[in-house]
Amino acid sequence: MRELNRRTFILGGLTAGGVILGAGVTGGRSARAALSSFPFRLGIASGDPTPDGVVLWTRLAPSPLNADGYGGMPNRDVTVDWQVAKDEGFTQLVQSGSVVARYASAHTVHVELAGLQSNAEYFYRFRAEGYISPVGRTRTAPALGAATSALNVAFASCAHYESGYYTVYRRIAEENPNLILHLGDYIYEDGPTSGTVRPHATSGEIYTLADYRARYGQYKSDPDLQAAHAAAPWVVVWDDHEVENNYAGLVPQEGQTQPRPFADRRADAYRAYYEHMPLRASSAPSGGSMQLFRRLRWGNLATFHMLDTRQFRSDQACGDGSKTCSDASLPSRSITGGTQEAWLLDGLAQHYATWDVIGQQVFFAQFINSSGTSNMDAWDGYTASRSRVQQGWVDRAVPNPVVLTGDVHSAWANDLKLDYASSTSPVIGSELVTSSVSSGGDGSATLAVATGMSDDEAALYRAYAASTNPHVKFHNSLRGYIRASIDQTAMRVDYRAVDKITVRDYPAYTLASFAIEAGRPGLQTA
Helix, strand or coil: CCCCCCCCECCCCCCCCCCCCCCCCCCCCCHHHCCCCCCCCCCEEEEEEEEEEEHHHHHHHHCCCCCCCCCCCCCEEEEEEEECCCCCCCCEEEEEEEECCCCHCCCCCECCCCCCCCCCEEEEEECCCCCCCEEEEECCCCCCCCCCCCEEEEEECCCCCCCCHHHHHHHHHHHHCCCCECCCCCCCCCCCCCCCCCCCCCCCCCCHHHHHHHHHHHHHHHHHHHHHHHCEEEEEECCCCCCCCEEEEEEEECCCCCCCCHHHHHHHHHHHHHCCCCCCHHHHCCCCCCCCEEEEEEEEEEEEECCCCCCCCCCCCCCCCEECCCHHHHHCCCCCCCCHHHHHHHHHCCCCCEEEEEEEECCCCCCCCCCCCEEEEHHCCCCCHHHHHHHEEEEHCCEEEEECCCCCEEEEEEECCCCHHHHHHHHEEEEEEEEEECCCCCCCCCCCCCCCCCCHHHHHCCCHHCCCCCEEEEEEEEEEEEEEEEEECCCEEEEEECCCCCCCCCEEEEEEEEEECEEEEEEEEC
């Protein structure tokens, strides 16, 4: 989207200096002078569309990397004006208003719009103390149950800042999708890592609210990430690195030293996550917890069931990592928690739409690596939980379940089965696993064990090459994203990749394409 110059742009008769006031806009030169510089350095965003609205987001932060977590803003609340229009030039204004950005919330803004036309495109922007934000494009969902012919979606995960540039986000923005899903690891909490392309601003791992705010400030300062947020509404869920690697509920990573109580650290991380995401007030943290699992309906075409597989999970069986462990199959263990599991199965039973899409974080299908072990941090560490969900959608005659996954820093296409050990067990669904935005470095274009591959990625590759998991239909370890074109007859999927993210601005191309036909479970080569 076009970025607007704050000093030359005219806002409905209001100059950027604030001399002439337009509808729904307040402020002037003297107020602007109170801020040290342009406050919209983290861009803008929208998310969680409904048939008549969407959430608009921004944060005022002239100096986003400040260690105190307040982004260089004065210790006072600030009024922020917003506008929504049918056109990018804002000649067809449809709504406007004001909201107070609170100092206590690091001057973040969440505007929950309502009363808009369904299935429609809009443009939005903000103004604070004489400064004008960039413009974002968003859209509303179709009316509930309305006949809906098509939807273009892109989804991604795992964007480690130190590992490389965010070219993947730029390429997603250029796709002009209707909706973008982010499946976790939006930030990374760690300290310095090997192979650093661009360093984190803080020298060590982050633990406090101020730390997390500054880390989000650095990530969201990236222009390619800002372009993706400005291109379309996002639907977000977290994974582990928004708090700490491989944490489970209130249990920190195995063997990790905690300089403060983990419950306090998690509460601060959840607060910072909400502050920086285009989420509704219903997701605001309360008592150290956060309501993130939720459902998004897109007419009669698709229902998105967005899961949280971190906050309510049982601790990993036999510790973290790849292991063989009988405890992984205990019925008492859950990766979602009982309440969320019941919520998911109830939603799947409603048959709201042709496609039921489960957006979640960690590898869902069974995967046995070359050493004969499985990842205890994924659904293989919670096999009873997976069986209940899969059997649940079979019992409820869900015709077209598709699981979307991130986390593993490589791309996979998997058929789903009730019994992965049986060659005659029928295919009951599909899993689409996106590679990372940048985590893991450049990856490998040849599927060979290459420099930059982690040991886990190398083991995954060897297992795939040995055909020990016949339900796996595709694997690649380049960085990238998935784009999906969904209609009433099929979901057509392209695995998109870039050759390098350690160098800026590589082009994206399609590695493989698949189709999932409505009423015919499993992946077909497109």
